[in-house]
Every structure is written in C-alpha cells, then in structure tokens.
Amino acid sequence: MKKNAIEVVRGSGNVFRDLGHPDADILQAKAILAARIIGILDDRGITVRRAHELTGFAAADFSRVRQAKLQRFTLERLISMLLKLNKDIEINIEVKSRRHDSHVSA
Incomplete structure (x- = not known):
C-alpha cells in the first residue's frame, strides 16, 4: 500500500486570507464577532x-x-448585537504593511 505524501502548510492565522479572499480581514473580524455571539447564546442557553x-x-x-451567514452584517451591527447582550467590547487594531505591498502609489 503506497502512502500519499502530505504537504503541511503553515497558515497565516486568517483562513480567509489563506483562501485568497480580497476582504479577508473584514471576514475574519465578522467570524470572530459571530463566534462570540454564538458563545454567549450557548453559555446562557438563550434561544x-x-x-x-x-x-x-x-x-x-x-x-x-x-x-x-454573515454577508448581510456589518462589523458595526455585530458589535451592536454584542453590546445589547450586555458585553463590553475592546477592539485592538494593528496596521501593518503587507509583505507584497512595499509602497503605496498615489
């Protein structure tokens, strides 16, 4: 029996970026907020x-x-949902240069 070789690739930490989505950072932020909302509902047994x-x-x-199904949601709306669930929110934003964009053209 011949075994197939498995290639291991280290991800970026953002699955949407790894899959080539142009708005990967927004999608990642939405997914994180949605996961928090789901966690609160589950923890509190809220339907x-x-x-x-x-x-x-x-x-x-x-x-x-x-x-x-987060296409209809803005980040602001998801944050508002969390706030209405009595959660404080702290957002940290880090701005970095992209590896492939060493300069910005005007």
Whole structure:
C-alpha cells in the first residue's frame, strides 16, 4: 500500500486570507464577532427568539449568525448585537504593511 505524501502548510492565522479572499480581514473580524455571539447564546442557553426579546434584533438575525451567514452584517451591527447582550467590547487594531505591498502609489 503506497502512502500519499502530505504537504503541511503553515497558515497565516486568517483562513480567509489563506483562501485568497480580497476582504479577508473584514471576514475574519465578522467570524470572530459571530463566534462570540454564538458563545454567549450557548453559555446562557438563550434561544434566537429570546435573543430577539433581549436585544430587539430579529430572531432571524441571530439564526443567520448561528449559521455563519454573515454577508448581510456589518462589523458595526455585530458589535451592536454584542453590546445589547450586555458585553463590553475592546477592539485592538494593528496596521501593518503587507509583505507584497512595499509602497503605496498615489
């Protein structure tokens, strides 16, 4: 039986960047916020209907977050959902030069 060679590739830490999405950083931020929302709902045993009652956001919005259907959501909206779930938010932004963009043209 012949074994296939497995190539191991170290990821960047952002699966969306690794897959070549042009808006990888935004997608990653949305995924992190959605994961936090899902974690809060799960930890507190909150249904999507109860989340609607607590926050005023539609139950369908929480269902979309649970299904990782985040296309309709802005970062601001996801942050607002977390705030309505009584969570404080701290955002750290680090701006770095891209490896392939050593200069910016005007």
